[in-house]
Amino acid sequence: MNRTGLFIALALWLVIGVVFGLYPELDLKLASLFFDAETKTFPLKLNGWAGFARDAAMWIAWAFALPSIVALVVKMIRPDRPLMVPGRTVIFLLVTMTMSAGILTNLTFKNYWGRPRPVVVTEFAGDQQFVPWWDPRGTCGRNCSFFSGEGATAFWTLAPAALAPPAWRPLAYAAAVVFGALTSALRMAFGGHFFTDVSIAGLVTFVVIWFAYALIYRWPRTRFSDEAVDAALTRLNMPAYRLRQRLFGRKTGPEPSV
Numbered sequence: 526m527n528r529t530g531l532f533i534a535l536a537l538w539l540v541i542g543v544v545f546g547l548y549p550e551l552d553l554k555l556a557s558l559f560f561d562a563e564t565k566t567f568p569l570k571l572n573g574w575a576g577f578a579r580d581a582a583m584w585i586a587w588a589f590a591l592p593s594i595v596a597l598v599v600k601m602i603r604p605d606r607p608l609m610v611p612g613r614t615v616i617f618l619l620v621t622m623t624m625s626a627g628i629l630t631n632l633t634f635k636n637y638w639g640r641p642r643p644v645v646v647t648e649f650a651g652d653q654q655f656v657p658w659w660d661p662r663g664t665c666g667r668n669c670s671f672f673s674g675e676g677a678t679a680f681w682t683l684a685p686a687a688l689a690p691p692a693w694r695p696l697a698y699a700a701a702v703v704f705g706a707l708t709s710a711l712r713m714a715f716g717g718h719f720f721t722d723v724s725i726a727g728l729v730t731f732v733v734i735w736f737a738y739a740l741i742y743r744w745p746r747t748r749f750s751d752e753a754v755d756a757a758l759t760r761l762n763m764p765a766y767r768l769r770q771r772l773f774g775r776k777t778g779p780e781p782s783v
Contacts, residue, residue: 526687526738534735538728542659545721549657552719556643559714565650567643567716575711579675582708586678589685593618597758604762612754613741614688621684621737625730630674639663640671644716658721673709673718676726680705684734 545551561568569575596610597619608615640663645651656663658671682704686697709723740747 526735526743531732531735534728534731538725538732541721541724541728546657546659549655552658552721553648553655555720556649556713556716559716560643560649567649567714569711569714570644570716575714579708579711579715582679582704582711583675585704586682589682590618590622600755600758601762602766604759604766608751608755608758612751612758613749614751616754617688617737617741618684621730621734622678622681624737625681625733626674626678629729629733630672630677630726631668634672635669635674636667637661638669638671639665640669640719640722641665642670642717643713643719649716658719658725670718670722671725672729673712673722673726675712676705676709676718676723677730679708680727680730681734683731684737687734687738 559567559569593610593615596608597615600606600608638661640656640658640660641651641653642665643649645653645665646655647653648655653664661671663669680701682701683698686694686701689697705727709718709727712718712723713720742748
């Protein structure tokens with residue numbers, strides 16, 4: 526998560542955006558590689574193993590976030606106990622997952638950027654007009670093509686990779702990129718997304734992770750400690766905990782020092 530990585534990501538974003546903006550037919554040509562003109566369908570979409578692989582990819586991604594989710598829920602229920610996962614890990618993983626695979630994709634672009642998916646455009650036996658990635662005026666009403674939520678979720682595995690031990694970090698980054706690329710290719714093979722949908726999803730996710738890592742771990746003015754996160758969550762959830770204890774007639778004891 527150094528500056529070189531950020532510059533490479535921004536450069537790729539610029540190149541892909543410009544090239545596919547000037548030549549949007551490239552998206553159609555890449556999508557056509559997975560389309561069978563004879564049956565007028567994307568054959569892999571009907572493959573049971575491919576469908577299982579798609580679901581498994583999302584399970585794998587969420588498995589990395591699960592320990593932090595559990596730790597946060599337990600802390601909310603029992604704020605008198607320390608977090609089971611380092612505080613910065615909880616914040617870093619859950620904030621980046623929420624931003625990249627939730628707010629920026631499913632709650633923002635996919636509902637307001639009306640780009641139809643490949644499977645429904647006229648070039649692939651659909652009934653909607655193809656539009657380039659930069660055009661939000663497509664006829665898709667909701668859950669549209671740009672940009673890919675599953676692609677963003679798969680590339681989000683770069684976040685736990687950033688927390689790997691330094692000796693293993695390059696390998697973890699490589700594995701996350703390969704995982705994101707394969708998952709994205711599968712979405713293209715299903716006719717669910719164009720190349721620009723999945724590639725921009727990956728780049729947006731990387732930029733979100735890069736800035737979150739810098740804010741939490743690198744920049745002196747904004748970074749904080751695991752203990753500070755634990756103390757803040759204790760203060761936030763202690764009033765509700767003490768109220769529950771009183772309602773059930775249990776002793777609350779002295780409020781822990783934070």
